[in-house]
Amino acid sequence: MLLVALDFDAEIKQLQATLSSIEKVLDLDAMRAEIADLGEQVAAPDLWDDQANATRVTGRLSALQGEVDRFTGLQGRVDDLAMMVEMAQEEGDAESLADSEAELRRLQKSIEALEVRTLLSGEYDEREAIVTIRSGAGGVDAADFAEMLMRMYTRWAEQHKYAVEVFDVSYAEEAGIKSAEFAIHAPYAYGTLSVEAGTHRLVRISPFDNQGRRQTSFAAVEVVPVLEQTDEIEIDENDVRTDVFRSGGPGGQSVNTTDSAVRLTHIPTGIVVSCQNEKSQLQNKASAMVVLKAKLLAKKKAEEAALKKDLKGDVAAAWGDQMRNYVLNPYQMVKDLRTGYEVGNPQAVFDGDVDDFIEAGIRWRREAEKADA
Template sequence: MRAEIVNVTDEIKQAISLLRRHLDWDQAVRRLDWLNNKAEDPNLWNNASEAQKLMRERQQLEESISGVRALEQQLSDNVELIEMGEEEGDAEIVADAENQLKALKAEANRRQVEAMLSGEADANDTYLEVHSGAGGTESQDWANMLLRMYTRWAERSGFKVELMEVNDGEEAGIKSATILVKGHNAYGWLKTESGVHRLVRISPYDSNARRHTSFSSIWVYPVVDDSIDIDINESDCRIDTYRSSGAGGQHVNTTDSAVRITHIPTGIVVACQQERSQHKNRAKAWDMLRARLYEAELKKREEAANAEAASKTEIGWGHQIRSYVLQPYQLVKDLRTGVESTAPGDVLDGELDEFMEAALAHRISGKPDAAVSDID
């Protein structure tokens, strides 16, 4: 076996060992056995909220344990294939198994990072808002590109995406949009993406083909779990209704079905136009407001209102977390971790795992932001 593949195999083994240790493997297996037995108890659902809590724990443990076992099985299978291919002189089998091991290493690294997602709301579904900065059509087009990027990432990662609200730009792109990303650890993965994202390119809207810099911000906040009580005084809120915009056909736009709620004490604004029914949009907007207020309180308790707070003050220079340069050269650079990619097309198509994993590890380590020079 080649030295490179031996190193890959050793790294996968080390990752599996760390995952087992993080889970406290023997205790986790015993706990899952107990939860499986509990799930068969007909009296479990006499207390619905407690039952839901136990079932969520069961699902999470099951996914974690089965994920580690799958890594172990795939590692064993591919090592055996390499050994067999080398004995038989079948280079194609060896090459295929080596490629599988490299992909397995990436999966093991991802699971290691995911194992660190143990914050209070990390496991929850999440809302993601996109807001265009100053610059009219340029930044509105950039906001739309970011919306597509995160939607592509979520779908590739096995999450479900629902468009909650969109405010179209005058000529192209969007002024703002909100999506709901549903799936285990959705908030945990996306929480480090809050902040300002900067684009440098030759503008398709400039007849003189000049280079433009555009800014848009991302704001991520978790869906509030049913067990978390958030009190909202309705007298502190202003509710506006308006006609929906964007895709959906003529029926979406014929009535004032969209709902916007402004929480006056905090200035938080949420909007929903997903449904044709104003009543349903109003209910979902209240859920979104509860989530925003919870996220604000969570950040206070965690003393982590850094990138998120900065992103709401000004969408422009000095607040960006990542730069995407398409011209005169091609580079995506995270200004916190120093992680780079020379394939911005792939990043904009949703290949964000490397950036997210580095940002999560960076945040957990508590290290200062990388000392990286700005990108012209």
């Protein structure tokens, strides 16, 4: 049934009001000013003399421009819809009105997704994110699952044009990965992805079992915010043990012929981080230190809040503490156990289609925070 003129009018005005509210919260003027500044840095002839900084600058510029384009694109679509409705009503064009209603529903969904950003008001929510994935119980299937999750999040980032910087991947002997650590360079990446932290569970017919039995496996996802220079995290050099080793690839193959990979162990806490994405040992050490500081901040904040799951979650990657199930057999389903949100197309999810899960998680977290207040 088509909406009457008054309904269209009210619906469009509501969309415009919501966009106006979002614009204030996101502070698009500040975003545009930062885009202009980053554009000048990108134009500098010596930008790529420091590759790590160049990657950060170009990634940040791309992400910010994407955010602004997303907002202005929706704004333009709302304006176009208002004109489409006006012309259709003047001409009595029922088909155009039906198209307008379909576009209205699409816009409502897109703007609602953007509105979720305004719910990210935590101390570190606006930061970029460092994601760690570890295989858990389930042997080779768990290692394969961990690699599937890494691909899922990197595909999600690619779809949003967010830069991904891989720090370290530890490959399993037969297939998959033991662990991976990577950064997603985008505004609000931490606030957005922090709801993905926890234990993920996969149920499927194992491709590694010659008897074709169903296998349950687990992987843990940890998300911490990237620190800035103003963050007060100091590390005593005497508290850190540095080990260097040769970078490795799948199946034990050597990636570099020199000992350029770096492993840092923070002795007081036992936190260990590695980096092998750069050819230079110094660059790898610098990147590993970024990750180590982020994890120490997460630990510090969790202790201050007296709640282990405050920032990164205390995840064991085993039975009883999973937050999401991915079921490929005997039926097809992905279900979040906290929010109840579920879909029947696991392949799309593994291809990076996780926005609806993230949105549901952010809303669930906000309601939980209200209940605890």
